[in-house]
Amino acid sequence: MDFLNAIVAFSNYVLVPGAAYGAQLALGALGVTLIYGILRFSNFAHGDTMAFGTAMTIIITNGLLALGITFGPLPTALLALPFGIAATCLLVLFTDKLVYKFYRKQKAAPVILVIVSMGVMFIMNGVVRFVIGVRDIRFTDGERFIISARDFKEMTGLKEGLAIKTTQGITVVVAIFVVIVLFWFLNKTRTGKSMRAFSDNEDLALLSGINPEKVVMVTWMIVAALATTAGVLYGLDKSFKAFTYFQLLLPIFASAIVGGLGSPLGAIAGGFVIAFSEVTITYAFKKVLVYLMPDSLEPTGLVQLLSTDYKFAVSFTILIIVLLFKPTGLFKGKSV
């Protein structure tokens, strides 16, 4: 019984939140890795692209709610998501045309594009603040739990409860759906294959008659969809704040690099590696150990390896370890 309780406690505080967070990071990292693979630079504006998409989705959600439209037990934001994606698509395509295209034509060095993306980051950050402000915004509605801790305890008779929030469930389901669609697109469609070809060998792709501008455009649209989805899922699960999204850049980049920049499969793996490490290392294990250890050995402290404020340190340390021992990441990524 104690053993079961320990497993439930572990699932409740580590597995379930870690899976949801991992899915969010994976979606974010996929966007970064696609940009890197096709446009060949690290996009520092990605966090703010996520913020913009989420802000748009929130505004549309509010509009829907004002019209009295809800999504039943599911968050209304899911209904607004396609509109948010569309708005973000327009924004990134517009940015590409106005900003990045010039440097692409010039064949500018990747580091110049990184600096350019810093400028774009500033502007997007300003735009997001302008349209929605800097406050912390919660926009989850509908049913709060799939299983609440109390229901779980009643159902199983265990002392520990296992709560699964609706948003966590949605995050994982949506992420799986998005990833399946993305991989189907990349591996089975002509356009998807041409994107992979372009990422693999740009000169040969041009020789084969692949239109680079179309590849770039499709990439931006996919990235907009991924970024908005990741941002909305993160916001539903936690809350929306422009600055937090900017800060997500670090774990997202860590995920993409750990997985291998340019490798979509790696981005997903990296997302979960980073998420579970962060959650595990900053979780106070006392609750789990109480059930596993004999009473006499019961831990006095919280048995927390690091305070939650150091979660950045966790992503960072894993990043450094991977870079030192396997510079191309877990799944062989590109190195320029």
Place this chain on the structure above:
Amino acid sequence: MTISLRNVLLVVGVAALYILEGSTTFWIFSGSWDSALKMLNFALIGAIMSLGVNLQWGFAGLFNIGIMGFVALGGLATVLVAMPTTPGAWSAGGWQILAGLAMGAITIVGAVKMYAYLPKGWLRNLMTFALIAVGFFAFRAVFDGGVAGVEAINPAATGYLGGLNWGGENYKDYGWLTVVAWPIGGVLAAGAAWIIGKTALGLRSDYLAIATLGIAEIIIAVMKNEDWLSRGVKNVNGLPRPVPYEIDLQNDLGFVERAASWGLDPTSASTLYTKMGYAILFTVFLVALLWLAQRALNSPWGRMMRAIRDNEVAAEAMGKNVTARHLQIFILGSAICGIAGAMMTTLDSQLTPTAYQPLRFTFLIWVMVIVGGSGNNFGAVLGGFLIWWLWVMVEPLGLWIAEITTAGFDPDHWFRIRMEDAAAHFRLFTMGLVLLLVLRFSPRGLMPEK
């Protein structure tokens, strides 16, 4: 360096922006010398940071976006040097904390050595992991005890180790210690840069960028959470100052008389006097660093750096140790940022870990360097002054724009309210716009490298 008319005009133009701020209330200017001097002081610090980043990026092409971390370390140095030692803190746990940290360091060094020494295989991995695990728990056991002891001492006022200032109650009499702290801030930043450089400099530019971004966040996280070190989010207030206090000046009869002879009331005279004091100190440091940077740029060492930047492969083929040179300049540039950080904390008279935000302390400095002209020390300094002016003035500028665009509307018309609201968010947008415009139309900056 030949002095071109263009450069003279640029310098005069930027200087005029500051003089206008002090002298006229026309347009967006406030007409307050106090405000102009305050702006100047921060601009001087910004220019020093810009100089440091220019060293790394302009000379060596190193992409460091962890400037905030080095600046914060400099700020920490000010506290560690100039604040009074908290009575009893060292005996209550200070030494124990140091012992814990030493154990942690020994664990890491030991693990690295063991990994290098043992033959390849699962046993090596297992043993290294075991050593780290045991070392970590031992470190936590010793360290946590010390921390608890230190943080228990009067948490509302101190609860931290304090600094090295031996003045006790009268610690503010030793204000000159803050100036001593500036180079020490540089040393602290240099130490951190050494660790980062050792691990990340061999990697690609993007990876170095991410690594520095990460380390900066970690430094801030440490300062926010390790109360025994920096009081965390409780901030350290009341740092001593290298310049006189306004209140002392106002009580000084001689000063009041002199102020009167200038036609100034004691209050504004005293604030101007202290700000001038800072400005002079900062200028001395800026000029000294600029002179050193110029010397470095034109020395064989500087030429070698630029040769490496322009063609790493060729330089390596000629027998230059690229990684070692990169490490050198990375440390130097970061140290300059640390010095600037210490100066800023001195100017603020307090250490506020939550105030360190990457947009303000990392990316803004990058805008300064790029706009000023990367690879040109004078350009970087000019960029520092210009961009800081813009950073401050963007708000009045935004309000002005809001005013002229909404002139025909009622004061409570939604558009007017929206526009006035938006003025506050104008800042980041403008910075991004300036960066993109310069990159696009004048990619070598206002004062390009020769």
Place this chain on the structure above:
Amino acid sequence: MSEPFLIGDAMTGGYGKGPDILHECTISANKGEIAVIVGPNGAGKSTAMKAVFGMLNVHGGSVRLDGEDITKLSPQERVVKGMGFVPQTSNIFTSMTVEENLEMGAFIRTDDFSDTLMQIYDLFPILKEKRFQAAGELSGGQRQQVAVGRALMTQPKVLMLDEPTAGVSPIVMDELFDRIIEVARTGIPILMVEQNARQALEIADKAYVLVQGRNAHTGTGKELLADEEVRRSFLGG
């Protein structure tokens, strides 16, 4: 003699704004023919081929394909016109499967290209065997087959190969030459730059010896092999 199917006529030009590398250099190939460009290192062999393919700034002379002047077209437009080009290096998509590589070769085709795919599998049976394997995992000779196969997927009217045997063993080289002869037998003119001059001349219907960007000798492969001066100057006696 009627106009050759593909001709780079008296081409003069160089890379970008750099100095001229080619001087009135003429290269041509006819249907069913293998034309080979040989010459000492730095003679401008690859440059001549790139000039024909439009990767060079040609300011004198012209390039004509099937009677049409294509001098001003970009390489991509020349692909559409029916030129297939196999670069010397990075000529496959390493992370994609063999079959995907071939599909990418057919990217500009809007019709059903499964017949062409079958033809290429017949031509290079090893590719059929490894069709679902990542091309980057193949051996050097197999990679070259993928590269040639990719270029053939557009059903080009002319195939150009830049040192197809660079870096492969002599046995593999012989096999590759056999394959190339087979391709030529299907009626496609082949223009090829080769480092291994002797073997290349043996299979060449027409051969060009370039020296310092100029035509030094022209003739059938056999003629050049028999030419005393050609033998002495760079076939090693």
